[in-house]
Amino acid sequence: MESPKRTCETIANVDVTAVCDIVPGKAQKALDDLGLEAKDYSDYHDLVKDPDVDVVVCTASNEAHYEVVMAALKEGKFTFCEKPLALDAKQCMDIIEEEKKQGRRMLQVGFMRHYAPEYVQMKKMIDDGVIGQPLMIDERHYNQTQPEEYDSTRSIIETAIHEIDLNHWLISDDYKNIRVFSPLQTRHVQNKDIKDPQIVMMETKKGINIYLQVFVRCQYGYDIKCDVIGEEGVLELPTVPQVATRLDAQYSTKILTDWKARFESAYDIEFRDFIDHVSQGNSPEGPSAWDGYIAAVTADAALVSLENDGEKQDLDFPERPEFYKD
Template structure:
């Protein structure tokens, strides 16, 4: 059985998901597209035999030839399209953020709980990266004892001109926020932000930043956020346990020795670093919902929790204080929300 998917948003990430669903993955077909940029959506639709171009996201969701929805539109529109998909009883994969406010995320959680089954998956692809999965396997095995700390780095060569100081938390470190909840299998209880010397490459931004997260079990996580580091896209992670440490592997599978030097290539951007993780993420989503199943990846609760921690991080950045994370009671529907069954 082929899962028929409609894609809302045909910008860069939307087109990339369409490419993987039509040329890389199995058991899925793109049958409908839409975007506020009608010309771009029309061009995309013309390259998809049999696909329908819809005027609105609501029209696409209502299309009987669409079994499931992928939302890749502008962040502030996510809530309406995810809620529309829940109301239609259709599984929906939503690129992060789930929504742009905690309240909006809670409305989505409440709608899904009222529907009585999980329909929503949020696009936190770190959980599908082979290196992160291998790291989690070591942590879960107990080989290094109880985890005490985790050191993370999220480094971008540069960021676009519209990037704001809060984006370091809400757009960049939010991936680490979701990842450490999954890595440790528990919630984050508080956030702090330390501000080091400002980089000359940062322009108007305060760059870099050091985000400190307190886990419910007592472990501490530090996240270096450097978004104008120039040399490339560099993602790092090391868990310090009672009996040893475990870290993500090398950035590249190749080590080049030439002209008196040994060099490991550094990825240019997130697309290069996490290309395979995106493939695995969407394939596992397709496989999980085929035949009426439920999505097993990051849930609406995970999207809400990430938003709540991000808000605490932004407040910590603004005030220079330790800011607790306050979460609503977690519904039973999400009892395994910080785990990804495999």
């Protein structure tokens, strides 16, 4: 294996040894742009079987996650998979069963908000009882204009999936039911079959109510909100720190338009933690395949509710297996 021209500047203990993309030349161009040398495969099966590959990172399209992850696990490779883990709950359960065959955790799901410093602080304050028992959560997830092919399904499994995963981690509670319905629709959707925005309402087993606005064609920017309302007070997710402007009789701050900029540090911390564990031969400790399964079950029910005009869908999860307990 040839050494790369340039080592990773953010994550230690990582060499890119192989890449794969179904679009000819795309992966090689990325290598050239980064000044890296690595094997360029056109078939992911060849990559996961490469003895020089210790860790597989799956950032393929959602439809390909299941096949790539299953192939990597069958080869006994540590695997990092971007969210969602798979397209539905059944595929997630197949992945869980395959991972169990390895006898230990081999996979981490890319729910990066678990690593965002503001959410980590919020969870600690909830766990420490700073606001007493949480009663409600008020959220929004607004993305700037998405392409027309970004349909109602993707609004759930690609956008709302972040909050679906995040909330049960924040408050250490599972969901009891979910409803999804569409209010007045934006004129920026030309396809009448696409529902945007959407309202997602969830109730946990403890009775905590969650209200989430999902709007993927918001015209003004990328806007994330999370307020946790408790018995004694409210925790409010901070906005991104920036310099305010006082000019022309106005006081203003900018709103981000790029989700990558909003959570850049979380991505770095997330992947650094994953590599710190697996580079020593240890199991990853971030979001697990079970977390991916919980999110998928909830998302599946959300889509059923959306197609049935907001009809409440009850949720019933099996007990978390010992394999995935801390």
